[in-house]
Amino acid sequence: xxxxxxxxxxxxxxxxxxxxxxxxxxxxxxxxxxxxxxxxxxxxxxxxxxxxxxxxxxxxxxxxxxxxxxxxxxxxxxxxxxxxxxxxxxxxxxxxxxxxxxxxxxxxxxxxxxxxxxxxxxxxxxxxxxxxxxxxxxxxxxxxxxxxxxxxxxxxxxxxxxxxxxxxxxxxxxxxxxxxxxxxxxxxxxxxxxxxxxxxxxxxxxxxxxxxxxxxxxxxxxxxxxxxxxxxxxxxxxxxxxxx
Amino acid sequence: xxxxxxxxxxxxxxxxxxxxxxxxxxxxxxxxxxxxxxxxxxxxxxxxxxxxxxxxxxxxxxxxxxxxxxxxxxxxxxxxxxxxxxxxxxxxxxxxxxxxxxxxxxxxxxxxxxxxxxxxxxxxxxxxxxxxxxxxxxxxxxxxxxxxxxxxxxxxxxxxxxxxxxxxxxxxxxxxxxxxxxxxxxxxxxxxxxxxxxxxxxxxxxxxxxxxxxxxxxxxx
Numbered sequence: 001x002x003x004x005x006x007x008x009x010x011x012x013x014x015x016x017x018x019x020x021x022x023x024x025x026x027x028x029x030x031x032x033x034x035x036x037x038x039x040x041x042x043x044x045x046x047x048x049x050x051x052x053x054x055x056x057x058x059x060x061x062x063x064x065x066x067x068x069x070x071x072x073x074x075x076x077x078x079x080x081x082x083x084x085x086x087x088x089x090x091x092x093x094x095x096x097x098x099x100x101x102x103x104x105x106x107x108x109x110x111x112x113x114x115x116x117x118x119x120x121x122x123x124x125x126x127x128x129x130x131x132x133x134x135x136x137x138x139x140x141x142x143x144x145x146x147x148x149x150x151x152x153x154x155x156x157x158x159x160x161x162x163x164x165x166x167x168x169x170x171x172x173x174x175x176x177x178x179x180x181x182x183x184x185x186x187x188x189x190x191x192x193x194x195x196x197x198x199x200x201x202x203x204x205x206x207x208x209x210x211x212x213x214x215x216x217x218x219x220x221x222x223x224x225x226x227x228x229x230x231x232x233x234x235x236x237x238x239x240x241x242x243x244x
Numbered sequence: 245x246x247x248x249x250x251x252x253x254x255x256x257x258x259x260x261x262x263x264x265x266x267x268x269x270x271x272x273x274x275x276x277x278x279x280x281x282x283x284x285x286x287x288x289x290x291x292x293x294x295x296x297x298x299x300x301x302x303x304x305x306x307x308x309x310x311x312x313x314x315x316x317x318x319x320x321x322x323x324x325x326x327x328x329x330x331x332x333x334x335x336x337x338x339x340x341x342x343x344x345x346x347x348x349x350x351x352x353x354x355x356x357x358x359x360x361x362x363x364x365x366x367x368x369x370x371x372x373x374x375x376x377x378x379x380x381x382x383x384x385x386x387x388x389x390x391x392x393x394x395x396x397x398x399x400x401x402x403x404x405x406x407x408x409x410x411x412x413x414x415x416x417x418x419x420x421x422x423x424x425x426x427x428x429x430x431x432x433x434x435x436x437x438x439x440x441x442x443x444x445x446x447x448x449x450x451x452x453x454x455x456x457x458x459x460x461x462x463x464x465x
Contacts, residue, residue: 079458127415134412141408145399154462155395159409162391162455166412 006084008225015218022215029208036201053111055201058186059209060104064132065167067097067213071139072164075157085221087153090160091143092220096213098136105129116180124173125181128166135163247332248340255344265313270352273306277360288365295364296425299374300381300418302360303353307385308410310349312403314341314393319463328464338456339449342383342390350382366429373428373438377421380441387448388413394459417444 037055044051071090078086108126109119120126139156146152174183185193186202194202259266280298281291318324327337357378358371366374392410396402424437 131412131415134408138405138409138412141405142395142399145396145401145405147400151398151462151465154465155399155459158455158459158462159395162413 008085011085012222012225015222019215019218022211022218026208026211026215029204030212033201033205033208037205041201042195042197047115050111050114051198053107054198055205057104057107057111058202059206060100060107061129062206063209063213064097064101064104064129065170066210067093067100068132068136068160068164068167071097072160072167075160079154079157079161087157088221088224089217090139090157091153092217092224093213094136094140094143096216096220098133098140100209100213101129101133101136105133121180123179123181124177125170125179128170128173132163132166132170135159135166139163247330248336248343251327251332251337251340252344252347255341256347259344259348265310266348266352269306269310269349270356272309273302273353273356274360276302276305278363281364291364292366295361295366296370296374296422296429298364299357299360299366300377300421303357303378303382304385304411304414304418306353307349307382307389308407309403310345311389311393311406311410312396314345314390315397315460315463316402319397324460325464328460334457334460335453338390338394338453338460342387342452342456345390346383346386350386354378354382366425369431370425370429373425373434376434376438377424377441380438380445381417381421384417384441384445384448385414387445387452391452391455391459394456394463397460397463417441420444 033055037052041052041055043049071093074086074089074093077083078090105126108129112121113119139160142159143149143152143156146155173179174181186199277298280294284290284294315324318327328334354375357374361371361374389406389410392406392413395409396406399405420437420440424434424441427434427437
Protein backbone atom coordinates (compact mmCIF):
# COMPACT_ATOMS: atom_id res chain seq x y z
CA UNK A 1 0.00 0.00 0.00
CA UNK A 2 2.70 2.47 1.04
CA UNK A 3 5.16 1.27 -1.57
CA UNK A 4 2.52 1.77 -4.22
CA UNK A 5 2.65 5.54 -3.69
CA UNK A 6 6.40 5.65 -4.15
CA UNK A 7 5.52 6.33 -7.77
CA UNK A 8 5.42 10.15 -8.04
CA UNK A 9 2.72 10.18 -10.73
CA UNK A 10 0.44 7.97 -8.67
CA UNK A 11 1.14 10.09 -5.60
CA UNK A 12 0.32 13.24 -7.55
CA UNK A 13 -3.02 11.82 -8.59
CA UNK A 14 -3.79 10.83 -5.00
CA UNK A 15 -2.72 14.27 -3.76
CA UNK A 16 -4.92 15.99 -6.32
CA UNK A 17 -7.90 13.90 -5.20
CA UNK A 18 -7.29 14.42 -1.50
CA UNK A 19 -6.42 18.11 -1.64
CA UNK A 20 -9.96 19.54 -1.81
CA UNK A 21 -11.04 17.17 0.97
CA UNK A 22 -8.45 18.78 3.24
CA UNK A 23 -8.44 22.35 2.00
CA UNK A 24 -12.18 23.14 2.01
CA UNK A 25 -13.03 21.67 5.43
CA UNK A 26 -9.91 23.39 6.82
CA UNK A 27 -11.13 26.77 5.57
CA UNK A 28 -14.67 26.20 6.84
CA UNK A 29 -13.57 24.87 10.24
CA UNK A 30 -11.09 27.69 10.83
CA UNK A 31 -13.73 30.27 9.82
CA UNK A 32 -16.37 28.72 12.10
CA UNK A 33 -13.85 28.24 14.90
CA UNK A 34 -12.69 31.85 14.66
CA UNK A 35 -16.29 33.08 14.72
CA UNK A 36 -16.98 31.12 17.90
CA UNK A 37 -13.61 32.04 19.38
CA UNK A 38 -13.93 35.75 18.77
CA UNK A 39 -17.66 36.42 19.08
CA UNK A 40 -19.57 33.47 20.42
CA UNK A 41 -17.64 32.14 23.40
CA UNK A 42 -17.64 33.53 26.93
CA UNK A 43 -14.77 35.73 28.13
CA UNK A 44 -12.74 34.23 30.96
CA UNK A 45 -13.78 35.33 34.44
CA UNK A 46 -10.17 36.24 35.25
CA UNK A 47 -8.58 36.98 31.92
CA UNK A 48 -11.45 38.69 30.14
CA UNK A 49 -11.20 38.84 26.37
CA UNK A 50 -7.46 38.05 26.32
CA UNK A 51 -8.38 34.40 26.67
CA UNK A 52 -9.37 34.45 23.00
CA UNK A 53 -5.68 34.32 22.12
CA UNK A 54 -5.89 30.73 23.31
CA UNK A 55 -7.88 29.68 20.24
CA UNK A 56 -4.86 30.37 18.05
CA UNK A 57 -2.09 29.75 20.57
CA UNK A 58 -3.08 26.27 21.75
CA UNK A 59 -3.81 24.77 18.30
CA UNK A 60 -0.51 26.15 16.96
CA UNK A 61 1.28 24.57 19.90
CA UNK A 62 -0.43 21.25 19.15
CA UNK A 63 0.54 21.58 15.52
CA UNK A 64 4.14 22.46 16.36
CA UNK A 65 4.44 19.12 18.17
CA UNK A 66 2.30 17.19 15.69
CA UNK A 67 4.28 18.40 12.67
CA UNK A 68 7.57 17.60 14.36
CA UNK A 69 6.32 14.13 15.20
CA UNK A 70 5.20 13.57 11.62
CA UNK A 71 8.58 14.84 10.44
CA UNK A 72 10.44 12.45 12.74
CA UNK A 73 8.27 9.53 11.64
CA UNK A 74 8.68 10.22 7.93
CA UNK A 75 12.42 10.69 8.48
CA UNK A 76 12.58 7.28 10.14
CA UNK A 77 10.55 5.73 7.32
CA UNK A 78 12.87 7.36 4.82
CA UNK A 79 15.98 6.03 6.52
CA UNK A 80 14.68 2.54 7.20
CA UNK A 81 12.67 1.69 4.08
CA UNK A 82 14.30 4.25 1.78
CA UNK A 83 10.85 5.34 0.69
CA UNK A 84 11.46 8.11 -1.86
CA UNK A 85 8.57 10.29 -0.71
CA UNK A 86 9.31 10.07 3.01
CA UNK A 87 12.24 12.49 2.97
CA UNK A 88 10.23 14.74 0.69
CA UNK A 89 7.41 14.78 3.22
CA UNK A 90 9.79 15.67 6.06
CA UNK A 91 11.35 18.37 3.92
CA UNK A 92 7.92 19.77 3.05
CA UNK A 93 6.71 19.67 6.66
CA UNK A 94 9.68 21.46 8.25
CA UNK A 95 8.91 25.09 7.24
CA UNK A 96 5.23 24.60 8.05
CA UNK A 97 6.10 23.30 11.50
CA UNK A 98 8.57 26.12 12.03
CA UNK A 99 5.82 28.62 11.19
CA UNK A 100 3.37 26.99 13.62
CA UNK A 101 6.06 27.08 16.31
CA UNK A 102 6.74 30.71 15.57
CA UNK A 103 3.02 31.57 15.74
CA UNK A 104 2.81 29.67 19.02
CA UNK A 105 5.74 31.61 20.51
CA UNK A 106 4.44 34.92 19.16
CA UNK A 107 0.86 34.54 20.41
CA UNK A 108 2.18 33.18 23.69
CA UNK A 109 4.29 36.27 24.09
CA UNK A 110 1.34 38.54 23.25
CA UNK A 111 -0.75 36.64 25.78
CA UNK A 112 2.00 36.71 28.39
CA UNK A 113 2.36 40.48 28.39
CA UNK A 114 -1.13 41.29 29.77
CA UNK A 115 -1.42 38.14 31.93
CA UNK A 116 2.05 37.62 33.39
CA UNK A 117 3.27 41.17 32.85
CA UNK A 118 6.16 40.05 30.67
CA UNK A 119 6.74 39.08 27.04
CA UNK A 120 8.95 36.18 27.96
CA UNK A 121 9.94 34.08 30.95
CA UNK A 122 12.61 31.40 30.97
CA UNK A 123 10.39 28.63 32.22
CA UNK A 124 10.57 25.03 31.10
CA UNK A 125 7.63 25.08 28.67
CA UNK A 126 8.68 28.26 26.86
CA UNK A 127 12.33 27.28 26.70
CA UNK A 128 11.64 23.82 25.35
CA UNK A 129 9.35 25.23 22.65
CA UNK A 130 12.07 27.71 21.72
CA UNK A 131 14.47 24.77 21.38
CA UNK A 132 11.90 23.05 19.15
CA UNK A 133 11.97 26.14 16.93
CA UNK A 134 15.77 25.94 16.71
CA UNK A 135 15.52 22.24 15.89
CA UNK A 136 13.25 23.08 12.96
CA UNK A 137 15.72 25.72 11.79
CA UNK A 138 18.63 23.33 12.23
CA UNK A 139 16.80 20.66 10.24
CA UNK A 140 16.23 23.05 7.34
CA UNK A 141 19.79 24.40 7.47
CA UNK A 142 21.31 20.92 7.54
CA UNK A 143 19.15 19.81 4.64
CA UNK A 144 20.46 22.62 2.45
CA UNK A 145 24.08 22.42 3.56
CA UNK A 146 25.33 19.77 1.15
CA UNK A 147 26.11 19.83 -2.53
CA UNK A 148 24.44 16.45 -2.78
CA UNK A 149 20.75 16.94 -1.82
CA UNK A 150 20.34 13.23 -1.02
CA UNK A 151 23.09 13.47 1.60
CA UNK A 152 21.42 16.54 3.10
CA UNK A 153 18.06 14.90 3.48
CA UNK A 154 19.51 11.78 5.11
CA UNK A 155 21.60 13.80 7.59
CA UNK A 156 18.61 16.01 8.38
CA UNK A 157 16.49 12.89 8.90
CA UNK A 158 18.90 11.63 11.58
CA UNK A 159 18.76 15.05 13.25
CA UNK A 160 14.95 14.99 13.19
CA UNK A 161 14.95 11.63 14.96
CA UNK A 162 17.47 12.79 17.58
CA UNK A 163 15.49 15.98 18.16
CA UNK A 164 12.32 14.00 18.80
CA UNK A 165 13.56 13.59 22.38
CA UNK A 166 12.42 17.19 22.88
CA UNK A 167 8.75 16.44 22.09
CA UNK A 168 7.92 14.53 25.30
CA UNK A 169 9.99 17.07 27.24
CA UNK A 170 7.72 19.84 25.93
CA UNK A 171 4.60 17.85 26.67
CA UNK A 172 5.54 17.04 30.25
CA UNK A 173 7.57 20.17 31.06
CA UNK A 174 4.61 21.71 32.88
CA UNK A 175 4.21 18.60 35.04
CA UNK A 176 7.88 18.00 35.81
CA UNK A 177 8.75 21.55 36.76
CA UNK A 178 6.92 24.32 38.52
CA UNK A 179 6.29 26.68 35.66
CA UNK A 180 4.54 29.98 35.15
CA UNK A 181 2.89 28.38 32.13
CA UNK A 182 -0.29 26.67 33.25
CA UNK A 183 -0.36 22.85 33.44
CA UNK A 184 -2.20 20.68 30.96
CA UNK A 185 -5.90 21.46 31.06
CA UNK A 186 -7.36 19.84 27.95
CA UNK A 187 -5.86 16.36 27.78
CA UNK A 188 -6.05 15.04 31.32
CA UNK A 189 -7.00 11.71 32.89
CA UNK A 190 -9.60 13.45 35.05
CA UNK A 191 -11.19 15.04 31.96
CA UNK A 192 -10.69 18.52 30.56
CA UNK A 193 -10.62 21.44 32.99
CA UNK A 194 -12.13 23.79 30.42
CA UNK A 195 -15.85 24.40 30.01
CA UNK A 196 -17.38 23.02 26.81
CA UNK A 197 -18.28 26.54 25.58
CA UNK A 198 -14.54 27.11 25.22
CA UNK A 199 -13.48 23.55 24.55
CA UNK A 200 -15.61 23.07 21.43
CA UNK A 201 -14.29 26.12 19.52
CA UNK A 202 -10.80 25.07 20.59
CA UNK A 203 -11.26 21.63 19.10
CA UNK A 204 -12.82 23.06 15.95
CA UNK A 205 -9.74 25.22 15.52
CA UNK A 206 -7.48 22.27 16.29
CA UNK A 207 -9.07 20.07 13.64
CA UNK A 208 -9.09 23.00 11.20
CA UNK A 209 -5.38 23.59 11.76
CA UNK A 210 -4.63 19.88 11.27
CA UNK A 211 -6.51 19.74 7.96
CA UNK A 212 -4.84 22.98 6.90
CA UNK A 213 -1.46 21.38 7.61
CA UNK A 214 -2.41 18.28 5.56
CA UNK A 215 -3.47 20.41 2.60
CA UNK A 216 -0.35 22.54 2.81
CA UNK A 217 1.87 19.47 3.15
CA UNK A 218 0.44 17.90 -0.01
CA UNK A 219 0.82 21.18 -1.88
CA UNK A 220 4.41 21.62 -0.76
CA UNK A 221 5.32 18.02 -1.57
CA UNK A 222 3.94 18.52 -5.07
CA UNK A 223 5.85 21.77 -5.46
CA UNK A 224 9.09 20.24 -4.24
CA UNK A 225 8.63 17.34 -6.64
CA UNK A 226 8.07 19.72 -9.56
CA UNK A 227 11.07 21.80 -8.51
CA UNK A 228 13.21 18.69 -8.41
CA UNK A 229 12.02 17.68 -11.86
CA UNK A 230 12.65 21.17 -13.23
CA UNK A 231 16.18 21.04 -11.85
CA UNK A 232 16.72 17.61 -13.37
CA UNK A 233 15.47 18.82 -16.75
CA UNK A 234 17.68 21.89 -16.80
CA UNK A 235 20.65 19.74 -15.79
CA UNK A 236 19.88 17.37 -18.65
CA UNK A 237 19.64 20.30 -21.04
CA UNK A 238 23.00 21.65 -19.91
CA UNK A 239 24.49 18.21 -20.30
CA UNK A 240 23.13 17.96 -23.82
CA UNK A 241 24.45 21.40 -24.75
CA UNK A 242 27.85 20.50 -23.39
CA UNK A 243 28.01 17.28 -25.39
CA UNK A 244 27.02 18.93 -28.67
CA UNK B 245 37.38 -3.40 22.88
CA UNK B 246 40.85 -3.66 21.44
CA UNK B 247 39.80 -1.44 18.55
CA UNK B 248 38.42 1.13 20.97
CA UNK B 249 41.77 1.42 22.73
CA UNK B 250 43.71 1.45 19.47
CA UNK B 251 41.63 4.23 17.94
CA UNK B 252 41.76 6.25 21.12
CA UNK B 253 45.54 5.82 21.26
CA UNK B 254 45.81 6.98 17.64
CA UNK B 255 43.62 10.02 18.28
CA UNK B 256 45.51 11.02 21.38
CA UNK B 257 48.86 10.59 19.64
CA UNK B 258 47.63 12.80 16.80
CA UNK B 259 46.35 15.37 19.27
CA UNK B 260 49.63 15.40 21.17
CA UNK B 261 51.60 15.96 17.98
CA UNK B 262 49.42 19.04 17.39
CA UNK B 263 49.13 20.13 20.99
CA UNK B 264 48.48 23.67 19.79
CA UNK B 265 44.95 22.77 18.71
CA UNK B 266 43.89 21.74 22.19
CA UNK B 267 45.76 24.64 23.73
CA UNK B 268 44.01 27.16 21.52
CA UNK B 269 40.60 25.87 22.62
CA UNK B 270 41.53 26.35 26.26
CA UNK B 271 42.95 29.75 25.42
CA UNK B 272 39.65 30.72 23.80
CA UNK B 273 37.82 29.49 26.90
CA UNK B 274 39.91 31.71 29.19
CA UNK B 275 39.78 34.70 26.84
CA UNK B 276 36.02 34.55 26.35
CA UNK B 277 35.51 34.32 30.11
CA UNK B 278 37.85 37.26 30.68
CA UNK B 279 35.67 39.38 28.37
CA UNK B 280 32.67 39.37 30.70
CA UNK B 281 34.08 41.57 33.49
CA UNK B 282 34.80 44.20 30.82
CA UNK B 283 31.25 43.92 29.56
CA UNK B 284 29.30 43.80 32.81
CA UNK B 285 31.72 45.67 35.09
CA UNK B 286 34.14 44.33 37.72
CA UNK B 287 31.79 44.48 40.71
CA UNK B 288 32.85 41.41 42.82
CA UNK B 289 29.40 40.36 44.04
CA UNK B 290 27.96 40.33 40.59
CA UNK B 291 30.93 38.43 39.18
CA UNK B 292 30.57 35.81 41.91
CA UNK B 293 26.87 35.60 41.08
CA UNK B 294 27.38 35.01 37.35
CA UNK B 295 30.49 32.83 37.71
CA UNK B 296 28.79 29.40 37.30
CA UNK B 297 26.93 30.53 34.19
CA UNK B 298 29.96 32.19 32.59
CA UNK B 299 32.20 29.17 33.16
CA UNK B 300 29.63 26.82 31.68
CA UNK B 301 28.61 28.97 28.71
CA UNK B 302 32.17 29.78 27.68
CA UNK B 303 33.20 26.12 28.10
CA UNK B 304 30.33 25.18 25.77
CA UNK B 305 31.32 27.76 23.18
CA UNK B 306 34.96 26.70 23.36
CA UNK B 307 33.94 23.07 22.86
CA UNK B 308 31.85 24.08 19.81
CA UNK B 309 35.02 25.32 18.13
CA UNK B 310 36.69 21.95 18.52
CA UNK B 311 34.10 19.71 16.90
CA UNK B 312 34.56 20.76 13.31
CA UNK B 313 38.01 19.15 13.15
CA UNK B 314 36.81 15.92 14.74
CA UNK B 315 36.18 13.92 11.56
CA UNK B 316 37.13 16.30 8.75
CA UNK B 317 40.87 15.46 8.43
CA UNK B 318 40.14 11.71 8.49
CA UNK B 319 37.32 12.18 6.00
CA UNK B 320 39.47 14.14 3.60
CA UNK B 321 42.51 11.85 3.60
CA UNK B 322 40.38 8.70 3.41
CA UNK B 323 41.39 7.20 6.74
CA UNK B 324 37.81 7.39 7.95
CA UNK B 325 36.82 5.12 5.11
CA UNK B 326 39.62 2.74 6.04
CA UNK B 327 38.41 2.68 9.63
CA UNK B 328 34.85 2.04 8.46
CA UNK B 329 36.00 -0.84 6.24
CA UNK B 330 37.88 -2.41 9.13
CA UNK B 331 36.42 -5.01 11.47
CA UNK B 332 35.54 -2.56 14.25
CA UNK B 333 31.89 -1.44 14.18
CA UNK B 334 31.32 2.22 13.39
CA UNK B 335 29.59 2.65 16.75
CA UNK B 336 32.84 1.68 18.44
CA UNK B 337 34.78 4.13 16.30
CA UNK B 338 32.28 6.86 17.20
CA UNK B 339 32.67 6.11 20.89
CA UNK B 340 36.46 6.08 20.64
CA UNK B 341 36.43 9.41 18.81
CA UNK B 342 34.21 10.96 21.48
CA UNK B 343 36.38 9.58 24.28
CA UNK B 344 39.53 10.89 22.63
CA UNK B 345 37.84 14.25 22.09
CA UNK B 346 36.99 14.43 25.76
CA UNK B 347 40.55 13.55 26.80
CA UNK B 348 42.07 16.16 24.49
CA UNK B 349 39.47 18.95 24.84
CA UNK B 350 36.97 18.30 27.63
CA UNK B 351 39.57 17.41 30.23
CA UNK B 352 41.74 20.51 29.55
CA UNK B 353 38.62 22.68 29.74
CA UNK B 354 37.73 21.04 33.03
CA UNK B 355 41.21 21.72 34.40
CA UNK B 356 41.05 25.36 33.30
CA UNK B 357 37.57 25.91 34.79
CA UNK B 358 38.65 26.50 38.42
CA UNK B 359 41.14 29.08 37.19
CA UNK B 360 38.30 31.12 35.75
CA UNK B 361 36.23 30.51 38.87
CA UNK B 362 39.07 32.04 40.90
CA UNK B 363 39.12 35.10 38.65
CA UNK B 364 35.39 35.45 39.25
CA UNK B 365 35.69 34.87 43.03
CA UNK B 366 33.35 31.94 43.04
CA UNK B 367 32.45 31.19 46.70
CA UNK B 368 34.44 28.26 48.12
CA UNK B 369 31.34 26.12 48.51
CA UNK B 370 30.90 26.07 44.72
CA UNK B 371 34.19 24.43 43.69
CA UNK B 372 33.21 20.86 44.49
CA UNK B 373 30.00 21.19 42.48
CA UNK B 374 31.85 22.98 39.67
CA UNK B 375 34.32 20.14 39.22
CA UNK B 376 31.67 17.43 39.59
CA UNK B 377 29.35 19.02 37.06
CA UNK B 378 32.24 19.58 34.67
CA UNK B 379 33.27 15.95 35.08
CA UNK B 380 29.73 14.81 34.29
CA UNK B 381 28.89 17.47 31.71
CA UNK B 382 31.95 17.72 29.47
CA UNK B 383 31.82 14.04 28.39
CA UNK B 384 28.13 14.55 27.53
CA UNK B 385 29.10 17.54 25.42
CA UNK B 386 31.82 15.53 23.69
CA UNK B 387 29.34 12.76 22.90
CA UNK B 388 26.60 15.06 21.56
CA UNK B 389 29.13 17.16 19.66
CA UNK B 390 30.43 14.03 17.96
CA UNK B 391 26.94 13.46 16.53
CA UNK B 392 26.86 17.03 15.25
CA UNK B 393 30.31 16.67 13.70
CA UNK B 394 29.26 13.48 11.91
CA UNK B 395 26.00 15.01 10.68
CA UNK B 396 27.70 18.07 9.18
CA UNK B 397 30.70 16.17 7.79
CA UNK B 398 31.44 17.39 4.29
CA UNK B 399 28.88 20.18 4.34
CA UNK B 400 29.35 23.76 3.27
CA UNK B 401 29.60 26.21 6.24
CA UNK B 402 30.29 23.31 8.61
CA UNK B 403 31.28 25.10 11.82
CA UNK B 404 28.37 27.51 12.20
CA UNK B 405 25.87 24.87 11.18
CA UNK B 406 27.34 22.45 13.71
CA UNK B 407 26.83 24.97 16.50
CA UNK B 408 23.25 25.55 15.37
CA UNK B 409 22.55 21.82 15.62
CA UNK B 410 24.45 21.03 18.80
CA UNK B 411 23.67 24.01 21.04
CA UNK B 412 19.92 23.30 21.38
CA UNK B 413 20.68 19.71 22.35
CA UNK B 414 23.21 20.75 24.99
CA UNK B 415 20.97 23.23 26.80
CA UNK B 416 19.90 20.73 29.52
CA UNK B 417 23.54 20.14 30.51
CA UNK B 418 24.00 23.89 30.88
CA UNK B 419 20.80 24.30 32.92
CA UNK B 420 21.56 21.58 35.43
CA UNK B 421 25.30 22.30 35.51
CA UNK B 422 24.79 25.89 36.63
CA UNK B 423 21.83 24.96 38.84
CA UNK B 424 23.99 22.47 40.75
CA UNK B 425 26.73 25.04 41.35
CA UNK B 426 24.18 27.65 42.44
CA UNK B 427 22.58 25.12 44.78
CA UNK B 428 25.96 24.24 46.31
CA UNK B 429 26.71 27.93 46.93
CA UNK B 430 23.27 28.43 48.44
CA UNK B 431 23.65 25.40 50.70
CA UNK B 432 20.84 23.46 49.04
CA UNK B 433 21.30 19.73 48.26
CA UNK B 434 22.90 19.30 44.82
CA UNK B 435 22.25 15.59 44.57
CA UNK B 436 19.23 15.75 42.26
CA UNK B 437 21.00 18.00 39.74
CA UNK B 438 24.06 15.75 39.72
CA UNK B 439 21.93 12.64 39.30
CA UNK B 440 20.14 14.20 36.33
CA UNK B 441 23.48 15.11 34.78
CA UNK B 442 24.71 11.58 35.39
CA UNK B 443 21.55 10.38 33.68
CA UNK B 444 22.24 12.59 30.67
CA UNK B 445 25.78 11.22 30.49
CA UNK B 446 24.64 7.59 30.63
CA UNK B 447 21.88 8.21 28.10
CA UNK B 448 24.29 9.96 25.75
CA UNK B 449 26.83 7.19 26.21
CA UNK B 450 24.32 4.65 24.96
CA UNK B 451 22.48 6.61 22.27
CA UNK B 452 24.96 8.98 20.66
CA UNK B 453 27.35 6.32 19.27
CA UNK B 454 24.36 4.87 17.39
CA UNK B 455 23.44 8.28 15.97
CA UNK B 456 27.05 9.14 15.12
CA UNK B 457 27.53 5.82 13.35
CA UNK B 458 24.31 6.31 11.37
CA UNK B 459 25.44 9.79 10.35
CA UNK B 460 28.90 8.55 9.38
CA UNK B 461 27.32 5.85 7.21
CA UNK B 462 25.40 8.55 5.33
CA UNK B 463 28.59 10.56 4.91
CA UNK B 464 30.55 7.61 3.55
CA UNK B 465 27.79 6.24 1.32
